[in-house]
Amino acid sequence: MVLGGITDGLSRGVESAMSGVSEALFEPVIRLGVTGLSRAGKTVFITSLVANLLDRGRMPQFGAAPRIEAAFLQPQPDDTLPRFDYETHLAALTGATPHWPDSTRAISELRLSLRVQPSGFFGGLIGGLTGPRTFHLDIIDYPGEWLLDLALLDKTYADWSESTLARVAQRSEAADFMARARAEDAGLKLDEPCAQALAASFTTYLQAARAAGWSDCTPGRFLLPGDLAGSPVLTFAPLPKPNQTPRGSLWREMDRRFEAYKARVVRPFFRDHFARIDRQVVLMDVLGAIHAGPTALEDMRRTMAEILGAFRPGQNRFLSTLLLGKRVDKILFAATKADHLHHSQHPRLTAITEALLREARDRAAFAGAETRAMSLAALRATIEETRDHGGETLDLVRGTLLGTGKQAAMFAGLLPEDPNHLLGPARKGEARWLDADYSIMSFAPARLTLRPGDGPPHIRLDRAADFLLTDRLG
Ligand SMILES: Nc1nc2c(ncn2[C@@H]2O[C@H](COP(=O)(O)OP(=O)(O)OP(=O)(O)O)[C@@H](O)[C@H]2O)c(=O)[nH]1
Ligand SMILES: [Mg+2]
Numbered sequence: 001m002v003l004g005g006i007t008d009g010l011s012r013g014v015e016s017a018m019s020g021v022s023e024a025l026f027e028p029v030i031r032l033g034v035t036g037l038s039r040a041g042k043t044v045f046i047t048s049l050v051a052n053l054l055d056r057g058r059m060p061q062f063g064a065a066p067r068i069e070a071a072f073l074q075p076q077p078d079d080t081l082p083r084f085d086y087e088t089h090l091a092a093l094t095g096a097t098p099h100w101p102d103s104t105r106a107i108s109e110l111r112l113s114l115r116v117q118p119s120g121f122f123g124g125l126i127g128g129l130t131g132p133r134t135f136h137l138d139i140i141d142y143p144g145e146w147l148l149d150l151a152l153l154d155k156t157y158a159d160w161s162e163s164t165l166a167r168v169a170q171r172s173e174a175a176d177f178m179a180r181a182r183a184e185d186a187g188l189k190l191d192e193p194c195a196q197a198l199a200a201s202f203t204t205y206l207q208a209a210r211a212a213g214w215s216d217c218t219p220g221r222f223l224l225p226g227d228l229a230g231s232p233v234l235t236f237a238p239l240p241k242p243n244q245t246p247r248g249s250l251w252r253e254m255d256r257r258f259e260a261y262k263a264r265v266v267r268p269f270f271r272d273h274f275a276r277i278d279r280q281v282v283l284m285d286v287l288g289a290i291h292a293g294p295t296a297l298e299d300m301r302r303t304m305a306e307i308l309g310a311f312r313p314g315q316n317r318f319l320s321t322l323l324l325g326k327r328v329d330k331i332l333f334a335a336t337k338a339d340h341l342h343h344s345q346h347p348r349l350t351a352i353t354e355a356l357l358r359e360a361r362d363r364a365a366f367a368g369a370e371t372r373a374m375s376l377a378a379l380r381a382t383i384e385e386t387r388d389h390g391g392e393t394l395d396l397v398r399g400t401l402l403g404t405g406k407q408a409a410m411f412a413g414l415l416p417e418d419p420n421h422l423l424g425p426a427r428k429g430e431a432r433w434l435d436a437d438y439s440i441m442s443f444a445p446a447r448l449t450l451r452p453g454d455g456p457p458h459i460r461l462d463r464a465a466d467f468l469l470t471d472r473l474g
Contacts, residue, residue, distance in 0.1 A: 029077075029136045030472050031276055033328070035144045036283030037215050037303065038223070041336035042141050043101045045283055045378040047089040049465065050112055050139070052455030059455070061462040063470040067117040069132050076111040077138060081273075084110035084141055093379055094456060098445035105224040107142040107273060116473045135473055140273060144282070145220035147274075147310040148303070149266045152219065153318050157255040161238035167216070173208035177201040177237070186251035187242030195235055195250060202237035213289070213296045215303035221265050233261045271322055274310065279468050280328045282307070286335040286353050287412070290422060291440040294433065298426035301356045308357070311369065331371045332467055333357055338459050339377035340412050340440055342384055342395035346459075348415040349375040355419035372467050377459040381443040385409055399443035413438035 036042050050073075052058055056065045076083060085108070089101040115132045152160060165181065168174040180201050184194075203222050210217045217223060221234060228234050236257040245251040282304075289300040311328060314320055335353040338346055354373040382399035387409070398409040413436050416422060425433065448456060 027134045027136060028472070029138060030469065031138045031140060031278045032468060033140050033142065033274070033277035033280040034283070035142050035147065035280070035307075036336075037144045037285070037300075037307075038105060038210060038217075039103070039288070040144065040283040040285050041378060042283055043089055043104050044093065045281070045334075045336065045461075046084060046110065046139055046141055047086060047093060047101065048378040048456050048458055049461060050086055050110065051090055051094075052458060052461055053112060053114070053137075053465065055450075055453050055455040057451065057454035058457065059462040059465065061460075062465040064116065064119070064466070064473040065462075067119060067473070068114050069117060070115040072113055074111045074113045074136070076109045077136075078109055081107060081109045081140075084108040084139065086110055093445050094448050094450070096447075098447055100445060104141065105143055106226060107140065107146075107269075109141070110139045112137045112139065114473065119474050137469070140277065142269075142273065143220060143224065144307050145217060145223065146266075146269055147220075147307045148216065148218040149220045150270065150310045150316060150319065151306060152258075152266060153262055154316065157236075157258040158241055160258065161241065164238040165240065168205065168209070171205075171209065171212075171214070173212055173214075174205045177205040181237065181239055184239055184250070185242055186239045186254065187244045187246065187249050189248055190250045190253040195237075195253065198237040198239070199235040203234075213292045213299070215296075215299045216306070219261060219265075221261070228265065232257050233264055236261070267318070270310075270319060275319075275322050275326070277328055279472075280311070280331045281464070281468065282331060282333050283336050284333065284353060284356075285337060286349060286356065287337055287340055287438075287440060290352075290415075291412075291438050294422075294426040294428075294430045297356075297422060298429065301359075301423070301426065304357060305359060327369060329369055330468060331369050332464055333371065333373045334464060335373070335375045337377055338375040339380045339382045339399075340397060340410070340443075341375075341415070342397055343459075344395055345412075345415050346375045348417060348419075351417075352415065352419040352422060355423055374460055374464060374467075376461060376464055378461060379445055380457040380459055381445050382410075399441075400446060402442040402444045405444070408441060410439065410441045412440060 034042050034046055054071050054073075056062065056068065056071075059065045073086065092099050092101045114135045114137060116135055117132050155163075165178070169178055177198075180198060184198065206217045206222050210223060219234075221228060225234055236254045239251065239254060242249075242251060245255075284300065284304065286300070289296045309316070310319070311331060333353060335349050338349060341349060350373050353375065357373065382397035385396045385398045387394045387396055394411055396409040396411050398407060400406070401408050415438075416436070422433075446457075450456065
């Protein structure tokens with residue numbers, strides 16, 4: 001038994017070392033992280049990206065496309081991660097009655113392998129000798145909220161409680177939780193049902209806050225507990241600090257669980273997944289936030305700044321030790337769902353996205369990572385239309401409405417040329433936009449008849465792929 005166990009372990013060690021060597025030498029792996037806050041468009045992005053990498057007819061701006069001889073899906077390398085359910089999501093988007101895929105909110109992975117002819121003169125020369133190379137593109141979909149948890153690592157339970165309570169106190173969604181938290185004397189002996197009720201109330205607040213459009217909904221795993229549901233690592237909540245915190249008190253136990261959440265949930269995610277990412281896409285529903293109003297836009301700005309902290313490892317001791325100098329070398333910031341806007345307004349949407357991120361970018365320039373902002377639609381659900389409106393031309397988009405199935409044309413409002421016309425009022429905490437009205441209709445995915453060789457219709461997915469992949473597919 002014991003011997004068998006040892007030899008088994010040994011031979012497996014050799015095997016995995018060998019496969020590591022052969023992968024590193026002959027079959028390079030690019031690990032592409034795709035993240036964003038909930039509903040940012042991650043699932044649709046990955047599904048359409050993969051479909052358009054498999055069938056590259058609509059990828060004219062993807063520089064490496066002509067050199068790709070074959071693209072195919074393969075079993076992923078990580079046996080314990082859920083597989084990104086590409087086939088189901090694609091069937092939802094491109095079936096006879098197209099609909100948007102279900103919300104996912106957990107981590108998943110997909111491996112797409114590409115057989116690529118080497119590039120350039122020398123590449124051609126080498127290619128003549130060695131032929132095409134296989135690259136593995138491992139795409140990892142994970143919730144942006146999980147990155148917010150990085151900030152928890154530097155906080156004690158007392159710090160976290162204080163800042164969280166201060167931030168949520170004024171929000172109507174938190175009224176019930178705040179009343180409970182204030183009424184609690186955390187210096188008293190722990191009573192488990194009471195701890196559970198507090199955690200449940202805090203979770204209800206987080207869910208309501210997310211539904212109301214707030215972005216700062218942490219701890220991330222409270223919203224998607226998976227198999228941790230009901231376990232002590234998720235049974236804590238922020239509380240006002242009592243004067244005395246004796247052993248066995250509610251406060252001490254909450255403190256211990258907060259630390260367990262950091263050690264057992266947050267750190268493993270960064271160690272096992274985040275630290276292995278080479279390239280990153282950060283998706284943002286900027287239009288949705290503009291539509292929701294100045295507070296939502298300001299909240300998105302603040303939350304993105306916090307999320308992006310994870311890409312400045314110098315700021316965080318745990319992360320710098322973990323990464324040992326390795327870093328994500330390209331980050332794409334993409335404003336999604338740009339098919340709600342006529343293309344003439346896309347540069348403005350991109351400028352707003354850039355301005356939203358400016359502060360976070362300036363602060364550290366992401367430790368040398370190359371960054372780019374872009375407006376895109378992973379799945380184009382509209383067509384453009386120009387109408388005459390009282391002597392003026394109006395640039396609209398037309399699509400099928402989600403609720404009724406009826407056709408409708410929409411003018412989402414004119415985005416300002418100067419992003420500060422939006423970001424200024426947002427920062428000042430204005431209740432609504434004064435001189436403009438930004439409306440958004442929810443469109444259903446259009447029914448498609450795809451020509452052989454074409455992926456689903458999109459806006460600028462080819463440019464996104466070009467920025468993220470072409471230089472690595474050499
Ligand atoms: N018009 C349009 N809508 C989009 C596009 N991409 C996403 N959406 C809309 O945004 C919603 C959310 O997209 P998902 O891809 O599911 O977002 P997600 O980030 O995976 O969301 P979670 O899994 O809930 O975190 C979809 O249900 C669509 O309504 C797009 O390219 N065009
Ligand atoms: Mg998703």
